[in-house]
Amino acid sequence: MSPPSLLHSSPFPLHPHPTATPHSPRSTLPFLPIKSSTSPDSTPTPLKASASPDPSPPPLKHRRPPKGKYLAEKPWSGGGLLDVQHDMDALKRYDGEYWKNLFDSRVGKTTWPYGSGVWSKKEWVLPEIDGDDIISAFEGNSNLFWAERFGKQFLGMNDLWVKHCGISHTGSFKDLGMTVLVSQVNRLRKMNRPVVGVGCASTGDTSAALSAYCASAGIPSIVFLPANRISIAQLVQPIANGAFVLSIDTDFDGCMQLIREVTAELPIYLANSLNSLRLEGQKTAAIEILQQFDWEVPDWVIVPGGNLGNIYAFYKGFHMCKELGLVDRIPRLVCAQAANANPLYLHYKSGWKDFKAVKANTTFASAIQIGDPVSIDRAVFALKNSNGIVEEATEEELMDAMAQADSTGMFICPHTGVALTALFKLRNSGVIGPTDRTVVVSTAHGLKFTQSKTDYHSKEISDMACRYANPPVQVNADFGSVMDVLTKYLLSKDSKI
Numbered sequence: 001m002s003p004p005s006l007l008h009s010s011p012f013p014l015h016p017h018p019t020a021t022p023h024s025p026r027s028t029l030p031f032l033p034i035k036s037s038t039s040p041d042s043t044p045t046p047l048k049a050s051a052s053p054d055p056s057p058p059p060l061k062h063r064r065p066p067k068g069k070y071l072a073e074k075p076w077s078g079g080g081l082l083d084v085q086h087d088m089d090a091l092k093r094y095d096g097e098y099w100k101n102l103f104d105s106r107v108g109k110t111t112w113p114y115g116s117g118v119w120s121k122k123e124w125v126l127p128e129i130d131g132d133d134i135i136s137a138f139e140g141n142s143n144l145f146w147a148e149r150f151g152k153q154f155l156g157m158n159d160l161w162v163k164h165c166g167i168s169h170t171g172s173f174k175d176l177g178m179t180v181l182v183s184q185v186n187r188l189r190k191m192n193r194p195v196v197g198v199g200c201a202s203t204g205d206t207s208a209a210l211s212a213y214c215a216s217a218g219i220p221s222i223v224f225l226p227a228n229r230i231s232i233a234q235l236v237q238p239i240a241n242g243a244f245v246l247s248i249d250t251d252f253d254g255c256m257q258l259i260r261e262v263t264a265e266l267p268i269y270l271a272n273s274l275n276s277l278r279l280e281g282q283k284t285a286a287i288e289i290l291q292q293f294d295w296e297v298p299d300w301v302i303v304p305g306g307n308l309g310n311i312y313a314f315y316k317g318f319h320m321c322k323e324l325g326l327v328d329r330i331p332r333l334v335c336a337q338a339a340n341a342n343p344l345y346l347h348y349k350s351g352w353k354d355f356k357a358v359k360a361n362t363t364f365a366s367a368i369q370i371g372d373p374v375s376i377d378r379a380v381f382a383l384k385n386s387n388g389i390v391e392e393a394t395e396e397e398l399m400d401a402m403a404q405a406d407s408t409g410m411f412i413c414p415h416t417g418v419a420l421t422a423l424f425k426l427r428n429s430g431v432i433g434p435t436d437r438t439v440v441v442s443t444a445h446g447l448k449f450t451q452s453k454t455d456y457h458s459k460e461i462s463d464m465a466c467r468y469a470n471p472p473v474q475v476n477a478d479f480g481s482v483m484d485v486l487t488k489y490l491l492s493k494d495s496k497i
Helices: 096-106 117-126 148-155 174-190 205-217 234-238 252-265 276-282 284-292 311-322 341-348 376-384 395-406 414-428 446-457 479-492
Strands: 070-073 083-086 145-146 161-165 199-203 220-224 245-246 269-270 300-304 332-338 388-395 438-442
Touching: 070 332, 070 479, 083 161, 083 276, 096 117, 096 284, 096 388, 117 284, 117 300, 145 284, 148 161, 148 234, 148 395, 148 414, 161 284, 174 199, 174 205, 174 276, 174 341, 199 205, 199 252, 205 220, 205 234, 220 234, 220 252, 234 245, 234 446, 252 300, 269 388, 276 284, 284 311, 311 332, 332 341, 332 414, 341 376, 341 388, 376 395, 388 395, 388 414, 395 414
Parallel strands: 161 438, 199 220, 199 269, 220 245, 300 332, 300 438, 332 388
Antiparallel strands: 070 083, 145 161
16 A cells, blocks of 8 residues: 555545636735645656746735745655645745745734734745635744743753743644644635545644644544543543544554554545644744744754654754745754653664664653654654754653743643753753753643643652652641741742742
8 A cells, every 4th residue: 555645645636726716805815726746656746836926026015925836745765755845946036034024024913814823924834725715723923932040040041942832722833733734624625625524643732733723614523542641631622622532542653553544545634744734834933933033043942752743844944944045044953752752862872773663651741652753754854954963851851840840930741841851961961052042842731731740749650759849738727837837938948038
C-alpha cells in the first residue's frame, strides 16, 4: 500500500482544476485556482498562478499582496511526506520591508481573516483560499513573555522569553495548524468533494483543536485516543465539541497506525502533523516571534518535541523570513524530548546514524509521549540546517522545572517543563550564555494538566522528591493557631516577604 499523501488522506485530489468561485465580500484577496500532483511517488507538477504580482507595486495601503502559489513535493527520501513549497520568486517581487509593514499593519485588527495570527500571514500560508472558506478563531498573536524573575533567579539570564502558544482558543499551539487544515477541508466540501469528515490520532491537544474547528465549520470530526493516557481536561474538549471519540487500548503510535489504515479506506481527511497544511499554520509562530522582537532574531529557540512536526515548522518560518529578506539569519534551534519518549535524542547522540523508533514509556508530558514520530526526517533536516541541538528531560527534571517556573508567576504545562530542563542543561554546560536572547516555546496551557501539578505539590508521585512542592498547611480554626503558623512562616527562609 502506498503511503497516504500529505496533502490529502483519501483518493480524491486536494486541489481540483480551476472552477468559477464568487468573490467573497469579506475577502480582500481573489481566489487563486491551482492544480498540482499530490502523489508522493510522482514528479511535482509546477503550478501556474492565474496572475503575477505587479513588479512595481504601488504604496502599501493601496495595493494587494501578491497572489502566491504553492506546490507539493517530497524533499526527503524514505517516508513519502510532502511539503508545501511556495513560489518564492513571486513573493520576492516584494522586499522584506514590505512584508514586515504588511504583517505589522494587521496586528490587533478585526478585518477578516487578518485578525488571526495565522491568517495575517495568509500570503505565506495558503494564499489561494477564499476568505469565506476560512475557519478561524483569531488564533495566534500569543504572548511573548519576558521571564525576568525565572531567568535571573534560576539561570543567571537577563534575556529569557517564553512564547505562550498555549494561550489560544483550545489551549495549545495545535490551533495554529488546525485553522489551516480545517479551512482547506471546508473548501473541499463546498466544492462537493466526498470528504465525510476529518480524523486524527491524538495525545490530547490535536483532538481538542480538531474538534473545535470542525464544530465551527459543521464538519464531523473523528478522534482516536489512547485509553487512560491523557488528562481529563484534554479528553473533555473533543467530547464537548461533539467529536466522535474512540478510546482505544493502545498508545499513540498504535492509534496513529490505525487512523492511517482507516483513512486509506474511507474518505476521511487525515489531520495529523504528517499533513503539511498544519505546519504552514504552525510556522507562523516563528514569524510572530520575530515580529514581536521588532524583527530582531533571538539567539536560541527551544521547542518540545514529540511527533516532531513543530520543530520543522519553526525552522520553516524562520528560514522563510531569511529567504525573503525580513531578517539576515535564523536562530539556533533546540528540540527537547522527555527521556521516556526520546527517539530523536538517541538519534542525535548517535551522530544521526540509522534512526530507531522506541517504545514510549509513560510521561507527565503526555502530548509528546511518542516513540515513532512521523516527522523524524523533517526534524533532522531542521536541526542540521540550524546548527541545532537535542536534549532530554527525566520525569523529575521536567516536573521540578515546571514547579520552578510556576513559582515565578507562570503556570506552564509539563511539556514546557521539558523545554526548560533543556535550557537548564545547556545553560549549565555553557552552551547558552547569560546574555543570549533565548525563547522557550510553551506549547499548551497549564490548566490542562492540573492533576499532575496537584500530585506534585501533594508529594504523591512515587520515586520523586518533589523538591519544590508547596502543599497547603492544615491549621485549626482558632486565632492562636493561625498566628503561630503565620509567625513561623514569616520568619522562615520560605517566606517571600
